[in-house]
Amino acid sequence: MAERNRKEETKYEQIHFRVSKKEKEIIEENARKCDLSVGEFLRQCGVGITPKSHEHLERINDLIHINADLGRLGGLLKLWLTDDLKVSYYQKSGIVRLLREIELNRLQLEDVLEKILNT
Structure with a gap:
């Protein structure tokens, strides 16, 4: 068969x-x-298949790695924040601002990745 x-x-x-x-x-x-x-x-x-260029896939791979790096950075920042002595040296508003910036960057990467996948 x-x-x-x-x-x-x-x-x-x-x-x-x-x-x-x-x-x-x-x-x-x-x-x-x-x-x-x-x-x-x-x-x-x-037959209706849209071939994906390797350059396109390489850019997606780059974005995935950047997003993973941001995740690791967030994890390290969280670990650092659990040390009261280290945190006491910095203003909390600066830390909160940094966390917001990390999240905004992550969201922007996510949006770009979604646009690439949908083209």
Whole structure:
């Protein structure tokens, strides 16, 4: 049965069409960015799949790491805040401001990540 499904999935059909030189260059560049052959890139586009470029995925990965770093920073800050002696050297309003800034940065990263994923 599995052998039969493999034969049914074999690609026999061809589609021929013409594009301008500029369109061909754009298609090849977009395929390269997605690390796909031109044929696979066009096949995915044609069946409704939006290929994701590796550059796009690398930016997402960068944002994930930044968000993780912010989480670790928040954890370290929390650990620092549990030491009354260290906290007594700083104004509490400054600490609260720092916590708000960390949270705002985290929320901004989250928004950017969501926009990237939805494009």
